[in-house]
Amino acid sequence: MTNQSHASWFTKQRRGLLSVGLTAALAIVLSACSGASAGSSSDDASAGKLGQLDYAFSWLNDVTQAGPYIADTEGFYKKAGFSSVKFIPGGPQAVSVLTQLANGTAQFGVSSPTEIVGANANGASFRVIGAMYQKDPRAIVSLAGKPIKTPADLKGKTIAVSDADKPFMKAFLELNGLKISDLTIVPFQYDPAPLVAGQVDGILDYSTNSPLSLKQTGQNPVVMMFSDFHWATITQTYVASTDEISKNRVQLKAALLADIMGWRADIADPKKGASLTVDKYGKSLKLSLDNQMAANDARIDFMKTPDTEKNGILTVTPELQKDTVKTLALTGVKTTPSDLFDLSLLNEVYKEHPELKKLQ
Structure with a gap:
């Protein structure tokens, strides 16, 4: 592997x-x-x-x-x-x-x-x-070419989110004055490949996961931590x-x-x-x-x-x-x-x- x-x-x-x-x-x-x-x-x-x-x-x-x-x-x-x-x-x-x-x-x-x-x-x-x-290690991971640095940057973006994390995503958006309808949510299969291919603007993942593999394959990930924006758990x-x-x-x-x-x-x-x-x-x-x-x-x-x-x-x-x-x-x-x-x-x-x- x-x-x-x-x-x-x-x-x-x-x-x-x-x-x-x-x-x-x-x-x-x-x-x-x-x-x-x-x-x-x-x-x-x-x-x-x-x-x-x-x-x-x-x-x-x-x-x-x-x-x-x-x-x-x-x-x-x-x-x-x-x-x-x-x-x-x-x-x-x-x-x-x-x-x-x-x-x-x-x-x-x-x-x-x-x-x-x-x-x-x-x-x-x-x-x-x-x-x-x-x-919480949850984060929105994007790439430097189209960085997502704040919740406001999520507007109009396509974000890959697993079914298990949808409640967390919805709550995080509402906590920061946004709605699910402000962006497009697509399924996340626990693989950053769609992000690299430009099929999505970001993925919801742990900051200890995809950012590391992206760096090791020569990518430049941008990590927006949930915990930096009113999320405490x-x-x-x-x-x-x-x-x-x-x-x-x-x-x-x-x-x-x-x-x-x-x-x-x-x-x-x-x-x-x-x-x-x-x-x-x-x-x-x-x-x-x-x-x-x-x-x-x-x-x-x-x-x-x-x-x-x-x-x-x-x-x-x-x-x-x-x-x-x-x-x-x-x-x-x-x-x-x-x-x-x-x-x-x-x-x-x-x-x-x-x-x-x-x-x-």
């Missing part, structure tokens, strides 16, 4: 330098992690007593999961108390993460706020327990049921802790996560190191913000929780911060280990 064909495949899921100090910090984490769960003994989170962690990814084994790859390679899951970790890749044909959590085939995973609210509306009780991306969110949050706090905190360590290491040395993706965890996908490096750098920009640098990776401020709920409501997905978020596990991890808040 070529870089470009994989980049197209990648977009079908709408959705990524260790030091002695990091390892030492994890080593002293274990006793505090184990002490936070009612009914759990103090040595539950040691010597593999937490058993195997079945971890469901939201997407394929590419650089989206660089942090967990490092956490596995460096033994962070084992040091946190798990005997081993099993990564379960997602993708277009995969069973959803929420279904796996509900039926017990996974104990830990990553989903999206939209999916979580939808499941809760149908009787489930899931909560966001942390967020990788502090803003998190995504790539860690999820757990309220029942699991209540009963299995030790396991969930240990998993979050290991991932925090992995993500910190990935941010400190992005090439490490990209190399592990290409050479080990995603080897069967035949990925390009340059492509995965570029994707990792772009993904890190969504994780590393002034708020997460202050409060810690994966945290979500109360203000961003409210903004996320308001933005989701624009797409017809209604919830409240208390029905969508429970950051108590993450707060406990950082309260017990404030040294992990500060990035390298």
Whole structure:
């Protein structure tokens, strides 16, 4: 599979330098992690007593999961108390993460706020327990010859939009004083080829996807981020049921802790996560190191913000929780911060280990 064909495949899921100090910090984490769960003994989170962690990814084994790859390679899951970790890749044909959590085939995973609210509306009780991306990667991608830089530039244009993203496009337009009738919407098949051929003026895609493949084929993409124009929502969110949050706090905190360590290491040395993706965890996908490096750098920009640098990776401020709920409501997905978020596990991890808040 070529870089470009994989980049197209990648977009079908709408959705990524260790030091002695990091390892030492994890080593002293274990006793505090184990002490936070009612009914759990103090040595539950040691010597593999937490058993195997079945971890469901939201997407394929590419650089989206660089942090967990490092956490596995460096033994962070084992040091946190798990005997081993099993990564379960997602993708277009995969069973959803929420279904796996509900039926017990996974104990830990990553989903999206939209999916979580939808499941809760149908009787489930899931909560966001942390967020990788502090803003939405959705963007309108155009080419420099006919750039689309602001929402006003969309008027009269032809834009390719997937069926899954039509509610987001409609909401984004209305939020910026436009209507669907102000432009022409055509189907998007997750391939930037029609943009290159001049058949459309722009495509709605993740900024971590098509812009990278376009650059690698010699094009000059222009990226208009939704998040730059009044659109505020998190995504790539860690999820757990309220029942699991209540009963299995030790396991969930240990998993979050290991991932925090992995993500910190990935941010400190992005090439490490990209190399592990290409050479080990995603080897069967035949990925390009340059492509995965570029994707990792772009993904890190969504994780590393002034708020997460202050409060810690994966945290979500109360203000961003409210903004996320308001933005989701624009797409017809209604919830409240208390029905969508429970950051108590993450707060406990950082309260017990404030040294992990500060990035390298």
